[in-house]
Amino acid sequence: MTGIVTLVGAGPGDPDLLTVGAVRALQRADVVVYDNLVCPEVLEFAVGATLINVGKLPFASQTAQETINGILVREGSLGRHVVRLKGGDPFIFGRGTEEVEALHRAGVPFRVLPGVTSLNGVLGAAGVALTARGRNRGFAVFSGAGSSSAEIRTWADYPGPVVIYMGVNRVGDITREFVNAARGSEPAVVVANGGTPREVVAETTVAGLGDLLRHPDDWTPAIMVIGAAREHAFKARSLDGKVAVVSRNALESPAADELRARGARPAVGVHHEPSHPFAREVCVRAEVPKP
Ligand SMILES: C[S@@+](CC[C@H](N)C(=O)[O-])C[C@H]1O[C@@H](n2cnc3c(N)ncnc32)[C@H](O)[C@@H]1O
Structure with missing residues (x-):
């Protein structure tokens, strides 16, 4: 059989x-x-x-x-x-x-x-729209791991947002090639551990990537996008980026979804990591009724 x-x-x-x-x-x-x-x-x-x-x-x-x-x-x-x-x-x-x-x-x-996949599951959840009507009609995707500098330069010449998987350890080459392609001041968003209790979302520019990712171990796994920013509507939500501490049985409740809709990430216990340079220090201790 x-x-x-x-x-x-x-x-x-x-x-x-x-x-x-x-x-x-x-x-x-x-x-x-x-x-x-x-x-x-x-x-x-x-x-x-x-x-x-x-x-x-x-x-x-x-x-x-x-x-x-x-x-x-x-x-x-x-x-x-x-x-x-x-x-x-x-x-x-x-x-x-x-x-x-x-x-x-x-x-x-x-x-x-x-x-x-991570490019929509992680970046989308963090508020990065890879296409928008009237703004762009496409985007490029490549793996930093295994790409030569010449290949990275080819991606840097793409006229639109570029998503990079496995790029943290190649940040030096990526920054150099995108700066050489006159994209140094464009926005860059990096999301580490997306969709997990340890998620970290950071925004910088291409020129700022090297400084942001200087301790690569803090950013694994991470996906990044160059040439696209988080949507304003996400950043304007009252609890954007905050961890909402809830009880375990409340995690899947409608009230937890309301917290998510206000920009918070409900988590059981204290999940933020103060040692991480971009960890959100502020926690909301949410009173969610038991389902
Ligand atoms: C070997 S690839 C696997 C990709 C996977 N098959 C996918 O479709 O997302 C590993 C890379 O995916 C990205 N990745 C996977 N999970 C992620 C997560 N939870 N948060 C951020 N990036 C992630 C990172 O760029 C990581 O270095």
């Missing part, structure tokens, strides 16, 4: 960004193979499944891709329903192609449930 391997995009962190298909696949899974970008709450949908952490941490030792492929082929060949849970979308800087290729070669049936 042959099983099925489903590559599932888990979104960037916030469980609200899981698709209905992702939740169903997790509920039916015998085995879940996941990496470290996935928010732990997401795994709670996989009741009774065997969880295998293949621990992809940025810039750290990690399970080799061949080993992960081997686990998927082995578990699928044993007749199991396997969910390969990947941060964001499996086909956007996610190495999903290598996994489906390995499954195809081994004759293990597979399917893909795409996920919300």
Whole structure:
């Protein structure tokens, strides 16, 4: 009996960004193979499944891709329903192609449930609109990791907003090439740990990026956009950027959604990190009625 391997995009962190298909696949899974970008709450949908952490941490030792492929082929060949849970979308800087290729070669049936990727799941939630009628009709996206300076210069010449995944450790090259392309004074937004209790949103200019990201470990993972700013309507909300401390059972209540609509991020306990240079010091201790 042959099983099925489903590559599932888990979104960037916030469980609200899981698709209905992702939740169903997790509920039916015998085995879940996941990496470290996935928010732990997401795994709670996989009741009774065997969880295998293949621990992809940025810039750290990690399970080799061949080993992960081997686990998927082995578990699928044993007749199991396997969910390969990947941060964001499996086909956007996610190495999903290598996994489906390995499954195809081994004759293990597979399917893909795409996920919300960081460029809309993280930047959109932080108030960055990548297109707006009358303002721009497109944007560019590239990975800082693995890009040469010449390639970065090509992206810098794109006439519109440019989104950068895995760019924190390339900030020197990115700043230089965008300044050389006469974009030094354009806005830059950086969001670290988007959609998680540790989320940090920072705004600067291209010229200010080096200073902002001088301690890269504080900004991992982070996505950035150059040439687009947070919408005024987001910044004007009364609780913009503040952490609202609520009780655990109030986190999913309508009252917590009201706090979100006022710009706050409801969190259980004290989640802000005063040591982080851009952590919001101000917390609102919200009185949310018990549901
Ligand atoms: C290996 S790529 C995986 C991208 C993922 N497949 C996606 O679709 O979002 C890792 C990069 O995605 C971005 N990223 C992933 N999760 C993020 C998050 N929660 N907040 C900010 N950036 C994130 C960062 O640029 C990070 O360096």
